[in-house]
Amino acid sequence: MQHIHKKINSELNPNVSVDCVIFGFDLEQLTVLLIDRGEISSAFGPRMALPGNLIYDNENLDMAANRVLDELTGLNNIYLEQVGAFGDPDRIHKESDREWLKSIRAEPEARVITVAYFTLVPMQQYKPQASSFAKNADWVPVNEIKELAFDHFEILQAAKEKLKQKIKIQPIGFNLLPEKFTLSQLHRLYESILDKPLDKRNFRRKIQKLDILSSLREKQRGVPHKPSLLYEFNEEKYQELTQTGFDNFGF
Amino acid sequence: MQHIHKKINSELNPNVSVDCVIFGFDLEQLTVLLIDRGEISSAFGPRMALPGNLIYDNENLDMAANRVLDELTGLNNIYLEQVGAFGDPDRIHKESDREWLKSIRAEPEARVITVAYFTLVPMQQYKPQASSFAKNADWVPVNEIKELAFDHFEILQAAKEKLKQKIKIQPIGFNLLPEKFTLSQLHRLYESILDKPLDKRNFRRKIQKLDILSSLREKQRGVPHKPSLLYEFNEEKYQELTQTGFDNFGF
Numbered sequence: 487m488q489h490i491h492k493k494i495n496s497e498l499n500p501n502v503s504v505d506c507v508i509f510g511f512d513l514e515q516l517t518v519l520l521i522d523r524g525e526i527s528s529a530f531g532p533r534m535a536l537p538g539n540l541i542y543d544n545e546n547l548d549m550a551a552n553r554v555l556d557e558l559t560g561l562n563n564i565y566l567e568q569v570g571a572f573g574d575p576d577r578i579h580k581e582s583d584r585e586w587l588k589s590i591r592a593e594p595e596a597r598v599i600t601v602a603y604f605t606l607v608p609m610q611q612y613k614p615q616a617s618s619f620a621k622n623a624d625w626v627p628v629n630e631i632k633e634l635a636f637d638h639f640e641i642l643q644a645a646k647e648k649l650k651q652k653i654k655i656q657p658i659g660f661n662l663l664p665e666k667f668t669l670s671q672l673h674r675l676y677e678s679i680l681d682k683p684l685d686k687r688n689f690r691r692k693i694q695k696l697d698i699l700s701s702l703r704e705k706q707r708g709v710p711h712k713p714s715l716l717y718e719f720n721e722e723k724y725q726e727l728t729q730t731g732f733d734n735f736g737f
Numbered sequence: 738m739q740h741i742h743k744k745i746n747s748e749l750n751p752n753v754s755v756d757c758v759i760f761g762f763d764l765e766q767l768t769v770l771l772i773d774r775g776e777i778s779s780a781f782g783p784r785m786a787l788p789g790n791l792i793y794d795n796e797n798l799d800m801a802a803n804r805v806l807d808e809l810t811g812l813n814n815i816y817l818e819q820v821g822a823f824g825d826p827d828r829i830h831k832e833s834d835r836e837w838l839k840s841i842r843a844e845p846e847a848r849v850i851t852v853a854y855f856t857l858v859p860m861q862q863y864k865p866q867a868s869s870f871a872k873n874a875d876w877v878p879v880n881e882i883k884e885l886a887f888d889h890f891e892i893l894q895a896a897k898e899k900l901k902q903k904i905k906i907q908p909i910g911f912n913l914l915p916e917k918f919t920l921s922q923l924h925r926l927y928e929s930i931l932d933k934p935l936d937k938r939n940f941r942r943k944i945q946k947l948d949i950l951s952s953l954r955e956k957q958r959g960v961p962h963k964p965s966l967l968y969e970f971n972e973e974k975y976q977e978l979t980q981t982g983f984d985n986f987g988f
Contacts, residue, residue: 499752499848501750501752501753501850502752502753502824502850541824543826543848544826545826546824546825546826547822547823547824547850568821568822570819570821570822570852571798571819571821571822571850571852572798573753573792573797573798573852574797575794575795575796575797597750597794599752599753599798599822599850599852601821601822601824601850651902651906654984654985655902733905734905734985734987736985
């Protein structure tokens with residue numbers, strides 16, 4: 487079963503791969519899009535893995551990550567940030583992983599260095615699709631994940647740490663939300679990324695003082711509680727804010 | 738001329754290298770340790786490059802970076818942080834770079850992905866030494882560098898940006914200073930890393946309020962101006978500070 491389609495004039499590089507940590511937010515918890523390796527490995531090890539693939543010889547690393555993302559999510563030109571390279575000599579040599587690699591790779595024994603990326607996706611707006619490297623993919627809450635294939639658990643932790651640092655200095659969290667959101671949803675998003683409770687009143691005061699949201703004349707619909715006001719992120723106002731030298735939210 | 742010594746039972750991996758951005762501080766400016774590729778390339782392109790080498794098949798990436806550092810500086814177990822992977826398909830294919838690679842590598846045409854690291858070295862305390870990949874190495878002020886071999890200029894900029902972000906949240910700058918330093922030297926260090934002037938009185942007040950320095954009963958000697966008080970970084974007090982949730986210097 488050879489999934490990988492060859493591109494004209496380009497060969498797969500057997501030594502370098504990219505893996506993508508695709509974060510989402512289900513309005514309660516931070517989630518990540520995992521692929522299911524299926525039954526071939528279920529007897530031996532974790533079924534779930536991060537989506538990834540070998541790079542082509544004519545691609546740079548960002549292009550390869552974009553290709554993997556595009557194939558799995560149909561999204562392109564979305565926020566993408568490199569987490570780093572992972573190159574333990576034994577990173578793909580567990581028995582269960584070898585078994586799976588034999589079924590998908592031409593050189594399953596080759597040493598592979600992987601370059602990890604993370605991205606943020608508004609998960610409400612689309613469904614993952616089957617791709618050359620995954621028949622099934624699913625959103626899983628990050629805090630429920632205990633193990634993954636290869637060194638992907640380690641990569642996930644590194645990506646989460648990077649997201650945590652980044653959200654303190656740039657408003658990238660808005661990429662995880664629907665276009666219109668409530669202050670409660672934004673508050674819960676920051677709590678779940680920073681992994682700690684944040685005082686609700688302080689949070690609201692801080693965000694409103696920064697003046698980077700546009701309040702809409704519109705409320706939530708079809709919710710079982712009193713509907714809240716909806717907001718949009720205001721990119722223009724954020725740019726004005728950064729021109730004052732602002733580079734930290736102080737969370 | 739084949740510089741690279743083989744380790745027993747391990748082969749060089751022709752597809753993956755590490756490159757090290759070794760930062761220093763000459764008490765006035767941020768500097769970086771560059772190797773001189775010599776005359777072979779001088780007719781075609783930049784002579785200077787970041788120190789780096791292919792990885793061995795039994796090494797992980799951190800080990801390879803440590804080996805390169807150890808060989809060139811004699812220092813080991815020093816602060817080391819990954820900047821990221823650089824993998825443009827054409828990153829080593831400029832004419833001047835090919836020429837040089839032919840003289841040092843078994844497979845000069847192979848595509849090489851490099852993983853960049855940065856480290857901080859108290860440059861007063863030692864001299865760079867000749868190594869398997871460099872006959873000469875020298876400290877150069879970062880702001881005077883206009884070009885480097887391969888994609889090393891791009892890597893240097895990325896490393897500097899990472900250092901800038903990092904010094905805002907962790908007191909890693911002390912690794913660049915002699916053990917005993919003046920507040921003026923610390924102030925100048927932050928200015929040269931952050932690339933902007935910082936008000937001297939505000940800076941001193943901020944640092945002293947954090948209470949992470951020990952003031953020594955000792956002054957500078959042999960300086961042509963009024964000698965200043967010397968300080969040491971107090972790791973213990975910094976650890977106490979972080980336990981209060983502190984994670985930003987606010988520079």
